Structures are given as structure tokens and as C-alpha cells.
Amino acid sequence: MQEESNANGKFKGATQYVLDEELAQIVNISMALEMPLLLKGEPGTGKTMLAHAISEALDMKLIVLNVKSSMKLVDALYQYDTLTRLNDSRFGDSTRNVSRIEDYIKMGKIGQAFASEEKVVLLIDEIDKADTDFQDDMLDVLDQMEFDIIEIDKTITANHRPVIIITSNAKKDLSDPFLGRCNFHHIAFPDPDMMQKIVQVHFPDISKELLDASIRAFYKIREFRGIEKKPATRELINWIRALQADPDFKVKHLIKGDLPYLGVLFKKSPDYAASRQAASRMRI
Amino acid sequence: MFTSFFYLLRQVGIPASPTSFLRLQEALRQGLITSIDDFYTAARTLLVKSERYFDLYDQVFAHRFEGADLKEPEEFELNEVAKTMLEEWLKDPKGMADALGVDEESLNKMSPEELLQYFLDRLKEQTEEHHGGSKWIGTGGTSPVGHSGYHPGGMRVGGVSRNKSAVKVAMDRRYRDYSQEGPLTQAQMGEALKRLRNLVPAGPKDVVNVDETIYQTMKNAGEIEIVFDRALKDRLKVILAIDNGGWSMDPYIGIVQTMFNYARAQFKELKTFFFHNTIYDNLWEDPARYRKPQPVEDLVRRDPETRFIIVGDASMAPYELMATDGSIHIEERTRKPSYERLQFIADTFPHSVWLNPKMAEEWPYTRTINMIREIFPMFELTVDGLEAAVTYLMNGN
Structure with a gap:
């Protein structure tokens, strides 16, 4: 899927990522305007993968900040390692200078992105997990491209403004000030045609029959009733991998409605049970 | 540039902020936008911050740049309202025909346009809210026109009318979907329950209390004594x-x-x-x-x-x-x-x-x-x- 080159700093897709033109345009605009890009969409639509693809395509380092619900903003910026300092001061057997607090400051993910000598891609994954204060404060930092380390009274300013990709799982709306500072895009779940391309990127020599049959089965499976977590792209790819690995598997099984390895697609036991039942009643 | 487009977006209820509009200008100035397609994506990513408004954006865009009909702002709502109102009536095509005073067959022969016109005429005759009856647009009545589906010609009513009195009916429930008082949605519930969290110190003792550690170490004549506190955990x-x-x-x-x-x-x-x-x-x-x-x-x-x-x-x-x-x-x-x-x-x-x-x-x-x-x-x-x-x-x- 790699098209021409990604020269002149424009993003055109990567080896393992199928990009639609619209999204490429949005990424490029966000980079040109130096604004964070907020991506929403259901799991498995490739939000996180986009950041990886950008970093690969533009040959920039990727720094990933996985947001957790208990996270405080300062954790993402830097950490002051008091314990090591205390230890050093007692035993004095390290090369660090105990009287220099700076030696004991470790950069968090955002700090690393700012301190980096080269332009990097900063992926802030699943921002919706954190509370609203975290989100707003973080955007302040990203806006100003600097933060203070209180312990040493020093301001860290970004050498280069990183390319910032923020993902959210659409569980709840983010606050207005937050949205105001981001560009926004919602990635819809890929349609079967798009999905064919995606699968082909991952399995360049997949047979046409298997491709068609598995994707048709996959979209039917997604419509099963009473499923809590619908299988997404990642599950489909793993499923096809499992099908290919099985020497006894024939494509006509799928066409007959015999669906092996449902456990690859459904990760929750009630879902698995429900899918088994639904599958036994299904014909493709 | 494109100011009227911006105001149109706001008029139909998309909360586009002036700052984001300035950013759009910036993008234009930098030459990032070279075609109408570029403009479509760029303006959307910059101005529209929720997928809920994507559809509305599309409509406004189509109106402004492709000359498509744009409904009056109120009628975006009417569209929805008309749908629900009319769905009821449409369950009974025979009843429709009776109400019209024609038999079902000739009703079937009516083109969608004719049927549409009929509906518009009804709206014009109507000057106040009306419930029941067989001719007027309102609730609980029967009438041959309504939203798509049932009529053999497949007509769609929503939002074509410019009659204010029907909009009045629409106003009754205009903001229902946005109200905080409606039934809970999943997202809202998660937010609200979060407030139940009560932070009390009950987690494992794995956080260093720096002040206390220094104090104890000093007391210990410099021999390090590390004091741990319990992490704050929601219990x-x-x-x-x-x-x-x-x-x-x-x-x-x-x-x-x-x-x-x-x-x-x-x-x-x-x-x-x-x-x-x-x-x-x-x-x-x-x-x-x-x-x-x-x-x-x-x-x-x-x-x-x-x-x-x-x-x-x-x-x-x-x-x-x-x-x-x-x-x-x-x-x-x-x-x-x-x-x-x-x-x-x-x-x-x-x-x-x-x-x-x-x-x-x-x-x-x-x-x-x-x-x-x-x-x-x-x-x-x-x-x-x-x-x-x-x-x-x-x-x-």
C-alpha cells in the first residue's frame, strides 16, 4: 500500500496501514497547523495504528503515552526519583552528583517528546480513561509546548513541536476546551471493501476465495445478537491467521457456514457461547 | 472568507468556535487547501468536533457549495419530528385512502410529488396544533402523507415544508435529545457514577512519604529510614x-x-x-x-x-x-x-x-x-x- 514516497514531510500511508485519502489529508493539515489530532471511533478501527503508521512513514520516533485512570499529569511530564537520591546520599557509591537534583529527574513520556533532539510522533492513547482535569491540563502543556520542573525550578521547552495523535474510545465526550484545541476525526468501522484492502495488506498472498468468504462471514458474525464485544479488525486478522494455520481447513467450510475458531473472535465467555449458538443456525 | 458558511454552520446548531474558524483561515493562507475536497475535509476536522454533527455538516456543505436545498434550521428538527408523527399514520394505507376520499388504487397512482404537494397544502391550511381528526397534520389522526416507507411511491416528508405552524409542533420536543433530564445514556451514567469515588487511604503501603522519611532519617543520625504511606485507593x-x-x-x-x-x-x-x-x-x-x-x-x-x-x-x-x-x-x-x-x-x-x-x-x-x-x-x-x-x-x- 505504500505509495510513492513520503518525502517532503507529507503522510501518504505506511506498509501495514491502509489509509483513506480523507484521513491522510486530515493528518497533513494537523501537522501543518501544528495541532493535536483527536481520533475517535470504535475499537479496532486503527486509531492507534495510525500513529505507528505516521511514525514509520515519516521516519520519526514514536513515543506512546498510555493513559491510565489513576494517572496524574506530572507522571506524564517527569518524575523526581527521591528514593535513589536518598540512597545515593547515604552510600555515595554512584556516579550521580547527589547535590544536583537534575540528575534525579526522569522524563515522562511528554517530557521525552519535548526533550527529543528530533521531531517525534507523540501518541496519547485512550485519553478518555483519565479524568477531565488531566485532559485539560495536558492540553495546556501541549499548547504552550513547555512545562516547569518545580524541584529544580527549570522550564522544559520543546525543541520541536511533536506530531500529536490523541485517541479516544468514544465512551464519553471530551470537554469543550479540550475539543477546541484539537482537530477532530471520527474513524468509522471499515466497510467490507476497505476491510478487503486491510486484510490484503496483512496477508499479501491470501487466496481470493478465503478473502471473500472470511470477510463475508466476519460481517455476518458482527451482526450476531446479544454480543457484548463485537470482533474488530484485529480479531479478523488473527482469525484468518488461525484459519491459514490449520491444515485441515478448507474455504468451503466457511461457505457452508461451519465456523471454526470462534474463540479467536470472541474473547468473553458469554459472547463465545452466544456466538456458537448463532453460528450453528447460520448459513452464509 | 467563507464567513457565511461559518455562520450557517452555527445557525444549524454546530458549535463551531471562532478560534477554529481562524485556524481554517490559517490553513487556507498556508495553501494547505487547494480543492473543494480539501476544503471539505479540512473544514470538518477543524470546525466540527463530534461525529454527531457530521451529517448536519454534510447538509450545510452540500447547500453552500453544491447548491443543494437547505432546510430552515428549525426544520432539521421537524424532519425528525415529522418522521415520528407520521409513522403512526402510515401504518394504515387504506385508512389514508379513506381519509383522502379516494380509493387506495388511485392513491397508489399519485406520484410522490403530488403526494408531497398534498402534504404541503395540508400544512398550509393548518394554522394551529391539531390532534385527532382525519385531515389535519397533527397527532393521533390519519392522513395520506408522511415519511417514506409506506406509500408505494416512497415519498419522504421530513423537512420540506416551510410552514411555521408545524414547526411549532416540532418545538415541543426540539431539545429533548440533548436534555440532561432524558433517560440516561451510557456515557452520562459513567460520568455520574464516577463522582461516587471516595478517596480514602486504604491501598497497599507503597508510596514513599518523603517528609517523614527525611525526618526519621535525621532522627536516625543519617541512617536511612524509609517511611511508606498507603496509596490512595478507591475502597x-x-x-x-x-x-x-x-x-x-x-x-x-x-x-x-x-x-x-x-x-x-x-x-x-x-x-x-x-x-x-x-x-x-x-x-x-x-x-x-x-x-x-x-x-x-x-x-x-x-x-x-x-x-x-x-x-x-x-x-x-x-x-x-x-x-x-x-x-x-x-x-x-x-x-x-x-x-x-x-x-x-x-x-x-x-x-x-x-x-x-x-x-x-x-x-x-x-x-x-x-x-x-x-x-x-x-x-x-x-x-x-x-x-x-x-x-x-x-x-x-
Whole structure:
């Protein structure tokens, strides 16, 4: 899927990522305007993968900040390692200078992105997990491209403004000030045609029959009733991998409605049970 | 540049901010936008911050740049309203024909345009809201025109009219979807339940208390003495009791189920029980209320700091609440009236609330709701109600 080159700093897709033109345009605009890009969409639509693809395509380092619900903003910026300092001061057997607090400051993910000598891609994954204060404060930092380390009274300013990709799982709306500072895009779940391309990127020599049959089965499976977590792209790819690995598997099984390895697609036991039942009643 | 487009977006209700519009200008100035397609994507990513408005954006864009008809702002709403209003009438094509005074066959021959015109004429004749009857546009009546689907010609009514009086009808429910008072959505519920978190020091001792460590180390003549504190962990205990029986609760079970799922992620200790209508000698751990009884008396052994949240419509026959042996289940013989049981729970857990999926304005008309409200503070099962309930639970009353 790699098209021409990604020269002149424009993003055109990567080896393992199928990009639609619209999204490429949005990424490029966000980079040109130096604004964070907020991506929403259901799991498995490739939000996180986009950041990886950008970093690969533009040959920039990727720094990933996985947001957790208990996270405080300062954790993402830097950490002051008091314990090591205390230890050093007692035993004095390290090369660090105990009287220099700076030696004991470790950069968090955002700090690393700012301190980096080269332009990097900063992926802030699943921002919706954190509370609203975290989100707003973080955007302040990203806006100003600097933060203070209180312990040493020093301001860290970004050498280069990183390319910032923020993902959210659409569980709840983010606050207005937050949205105001981001560009926004919602990635819809890929349609079967798009999905064919995606699968082909991952399995360049997949047979046409298997491709068609598995994707048709996959979209039917997604419509099963009473499923809590619908299988997404990642599950489909793993499923096809499992099908290919099985020497006894024939494509006509799928066409007959015999669906092996449902456990690859459904990760929750009630879902698995429900899918088994639904599958036994299904014909493709 | 494109100012009118920007105002049009705002006019139809997309909250595009002036700052974002300036950014669009910046993008234009930098030459990032070279075609109409570019402009479409760029303007959307910069101005529209929620996928909910994507459709509206498309309509405005099509109007502004491709000359498509744009409906009056109010009529975006009318579209939806007309759909729901007319759906009712459309269930009976024969009735339509009767109402028109023509037989079904000639109605079938009408082109969608003719039918549309008919509908428009009806709207024009109408000068006030009208309910019932067979000719006017309103609710509860019959008329041959309506939204897509039923008519053989497949006409779509929504939003083509420019008649204000119909819009008036539309206004009745214009903001219903956005209101905080509507039934809870999943997202709102998660937000509201989050406020239940009560940070109390109860986690493992794994955080260094720097000040204390320095102090102790000094006291120890420089020999390092590290002092650990407990991490702040959410250890709030919550008991949820859910009325899952009877048709009267059926419409709410979905909402309550949502609450379950969120609640489970939210607390470290969460116990869920079920009951039907009201609580007698036992609560039940299984939704079928059959296998695992939990005697109400045993609740006293639980931490009184536990937040006890009851979800139910509190609507039943008064004897179910007041009489000994009040249960409508024949096999459930009780020694005390439910009223006393509820009182007992309220006494055992000072932090308890009753969440009612019925809206507050309906409460005064149900006797049992009034009686239960004397025992438990009652709140609506809405975001606003939940917020009030949580505030109440956290106040330590």
C-alpha cells in the first residue's frame, strides 16, 4: 500500500496501514497547523495504528503515552526519583552528583517528546480513561509546548513541536476546551471493501476465495445478537491467521457456514457461547 | 472568507468556535487547501468536533457549495419530528385512502410529488396544533402523507415544508435529545457514577512519604529510614439493590444494566442484589431471585459505611408495602411488612438512596412512592438525579 514516497514531510500511508485519502489529508493539515489530532471511533478501527503508521512513514520516533485512570499529569511530564537520591546520599557509591537534583529527574513520556533532539510522533492513547482535569491540563502543556520542573525550578521547552495523535474510545465526550484545541476525526468501522484492502495488506498472498468468504462471514458474525464485544479488525486478522494455520481447513467450510475458531473472535465467555449458538443456525 | 458558511454552520446548531474558524483561515493562507475536497475535509476536522454533527455538516456543505436545498434550521428538527408523527399514520394505507376520499388504487397512482404537494397544502391550511381528526397534520389522526416507507411511491416528508405552524409542533420536543433530564445514556451514567469515588487511604503501603522519611532519617543520625504511606485507593463499598421483576420495571432494566456495567468497573467492592417491587425477608443474589437468598437481617454484619443504592420504580399496591405477608409471590411468606424491612436497611446504612426511573413529576400520584420517600431519599434515575444522589451520599448524611 505504500505509495510513492513520503518525502517532503507529507503522510501518504505506511506498509501495514491502509489509509483513506480523507484521513491522510486530515493528518497533513494537523501537522501543518501544528495541532493535536483527536481520533475517535470504535475499537479496532486503527486509531492507534495510525500513529505507528505516521511514525514509520515519516521516519520519526514514536513515543506512546498510555493513559491510565489513576494517572496524574506530572507522571506524564517527569518524575523526581527521591528514593535513589536518598540512597545515593547515604552510600555515595554512584556516579550521580547527589547535590544536583537534575540528575534525579526522569522524563515522562511528554517530557521525552519535548526533550527529543528530533521531531517525534507523540501518541496519547485512550485519553478518555483519565479524568477531565488531566485532559485539560495536558492540553495546556501541549499548547504552550513547555512545562516547569518545580524541584529544580527549570522550564522544559520543546525543541520541536511533536506530531500529536490523541485517541479516544468514544465512551464519553471530551470537554469543550479540550475539543477546541484539537482537530477532530471520527474513524468509522471499515466497510467490507476497505476491510478487503486491510486484510490484503496483512496477508499479501491470501487466496481470493478465503478473502471473500472470511470477510463475508466476519460481517455476518458482527451482526450476531446479544454480543457484548463485537470482533474488530484485529480479531479478523488473527482469525484468518488461525484459519491459514490449520491444515485441515478448507474455504468451503466457511461457505457452508461451519465456523471454526470462534474463540479467536470472541474473547468473553458469554459472547463465545452466544456466538456458537448463532453460528450453528447460520448459513452464509 | 467563507464567513457565511461559518455562520450557517452555527445557525444549524454546530458549535463551531471562532478560534477554529481562524485556524481554517490559517490553513487556507498556508495553501494547505487547494480543492473543494480539501476544503471539505479540512473544514470538518477543524470546525466540527463530534461525529454527531457530521451529517448536519454534510447538509450545510452540500447547500453552500453544491447548491443543494437547505432546510430552515428549525426544520432539521421537524424532519425528525415529522418522521415520528407520521409513522403512526402510515401504518394504515387504506385508512389514508379513506381519509383522502379516494380509493387506495388511485392513491397508489399519485406520484410522490403530488403526494408531497398534498402534504404541503395540508400544512398550509393548518394554522394551529391539531390532534385527532382525519385531515389535519397533527397527532393521533390519519392522513395520506408522511415519511417514506409506506406509500408505494416512497415519498419522504421530513423537512420540506416551510410552514411555521408545524414547526411549532416540532418545538415541543426540539431539545429533548440533548436534555440532561432524558433517560440516561451510557456515557452520562459513567460520568455520574464516577463522582461516587471516595478517596480514602486504604491501598497497599507503597508510596514513599518523603517528609517523614527525611525526618526519621535525621532522627536516625543519617541512617536511612524509609517511611511508606498507603496509596490512595478507591475502597468505597457499594451495595446495589435492583428491582428486576415485573413489567413495570421492564423498560428500565436496560438502563439499570448499563449502570451495573459501569458500577462494576468503578468500585472495588460492589455487591448486587435483586428484588421484586420491594424488599421482604430476603434479597437475592441471582437475577432469577430463586437460588441465592440474602437475609436482610444479615446485612447488619456489613460495613455501615457501605453506600446502599436501591434502584426501583417503587410502584406497587400499598398492601405489598404495608402488610405482613405482603409479597405477591405466593411462596414468599414474610414475617415483617416490607415497610419495616426498608426502615431497617435505612437504619443500618446511613448512606442510602433510592433511585427511581420514573420522573419526579409522576411521584406524587403513586402512594407507595410517597411512603418509600419517607424512608429513603429518592432521586430520579437521570444524570441530574444521580448527581444529586451522589452529592447526598458523599455528604455523609
